[in-house]
Amino acid sequence: MSDSHWSHVYPWQSDLWDSLIKRHQQQGLPHALMLTGVEGIGKHALALETARWLLCTRRIEQHANVACGECHSCRLWQAGNHPDFMECQPEDDSRQIRIDGVRKLNEFLMQTPQISRCQVVSLHPVEVLNGNAANALLKTLEEPPGESFLLLETERLGSVMPTIRSRCQRLTLATPSPQQSLDWMQANGCDPLVAEQALRMNQMAPIAALAWVQQQRHEQHNHWLQQLQQWSNGSLPLDAMVAIWKKDELTGILSWLGQLSADLMRAHMGADHSQLLEPAILGCFDASTLQPAKLIALHDRINSTLGQIQSGASYFNRQLLLESLMIEWQTLVTNPGRD
Known part of the structure; x- marks a missing residue:
């Protein structure tokens, strides 16, 4: 079995991943899911893996809890050009997500899925939606078209407009234990003492801490x-x-x-x-x-x-x-x- 068969979530996310998949298989995921947590704990990785799994065309018949890595959808994902997936984030060196970006998102979701059974949008970070963009997103959050999923990410939940928060179900990602973080950083070549300092400097978030060391x-x-x-x-x-x-x-x-x-x-x-x-x-x-x-x-x-x-x-x-x-x-x- 190739690496593409395995879930690409981090070790400390395995239980959360299992519960997320079980939830969808039993009652379905909400159309708008907001992932919250500090910077550097893997929110975006989890969002992308969720999108990859939702788009996999074999997951239902195989009752799989990971994307198969072999179907046409998975191959398009690996090539980086899946027609049923879209990322919405700040563009053109802006720190904000502007209304044009949300309009593209809305137009994308009005289309019919081309390969998969659904469409998925990853929007991050949601707290930098400007006022016009946030208002343009509200109707889509209230009445998502077709079989679509919006995966939003935020590190500063208090900065997200209350009207956006209220229309999403929240999934809070906990910071991994210090030992989990240390083990993972050492497995990635970090000296234990350097890893400890890097974690302290980055709210105990291992991904941010590893980047801190590497940079x-x-x-x-x-x-x-x-x-x-x-x-x-x-x-x-x-x-x-x-x-x-x-x-x-x-x-x-x-x-x-x-x-x-x-x-x-x-x-x-x-x-x-x-x-x-x-x-x-x-x-x-x-x-x-x-x-x-x-x-x-x-x-x-x-x-x-x-x-x-x-x-x-x-x-x-x-x-x-x-x-x-x-x-x-x-x-x-x-x-x-x-x-």
């Missing part, structure tokens, strides 16, 4: 921390620092700054190295001298800005944003970096 984010964070310390003690000018940071992904920098400010708040309250995401921060700044009110205000501003950028709701001038954050940072560092 050498640990080294990148060390560079950012060194530059932040240099700016704080006056050895690196602000314009030089911002010029360096402008080359990196803005959301990555903001996420890291948010984690850093949270670590400093924990350290200010007495947390030790083992309780911090970036323990190296203790060697750079004296948390006991920081002003908690200003630190909390900066933390809230960073997270609010990050949420607006991720949702596509706002645009920020990168240089001005980084400069203003660093000036605000310097106002709370009353005892900058130690040698």
Whole structure:
């Protein structure tokens, strides 16, 4: 039996996958299913595998809980051009899903399936639907045409319009246990200590943690921390620092700054190295001298800005944003970096 016969879900999803298939075989899946959970635990992989299985033309007669991998539908899937499957996501470097994308989705679902018994749409992330796109999707969610399934994914359920949430059945993906995540990361070549740190930095989500390791984010964070310390003690000018940071992904920098400010708040309250995401921060700044009110205000501003950028709701001038954050940072560092 070839690999294509096997389910492509992650090890920690096996029970969820079995229950999903059993549910469909006994009572049918809802036409609109919303997969929720933190980034990096396999929501999209599960959505794609669900789509592959739903589209398989042999699954019913074979009572199979995995796609056969051999029928015409499965071969088209493997070739990446299945006519009864569509992905809807931000296009043209936009952070939002716009109305044109949803119109294409609606037009697609009005067609008759060409190969399979149903049509499947994967829409992700649902929280970045802009207002017009969300409204255009509502009617389809209320009255899905024909035999169709919409698989929506979100990492920030609270940012999804209530009218969209109420028209979908929710499937919450739990974060795997620390041991499951460590075992999987070690099986993919990660050193145990590096894997542990990567998991802490990524909400214990193994897929995101593995990408963090592969992209050498640990080294990148060390560079950012060194530059932040240099700016704080006056050895690196602000314009030089911002010029360096402008080359990196803005959301990555903001996420890291948010984690850093949270670590400093924990350290200010007495947390030790083992309780911090970036323990190296203790060697750079004296948390006991920081002003908690200003630190909390900066933390809230960073997270609010990050949420607006991720949702596509706002645009920020990168240089001005980084400069203003660093000036605000310097106002709370009353005892900058130690040698």
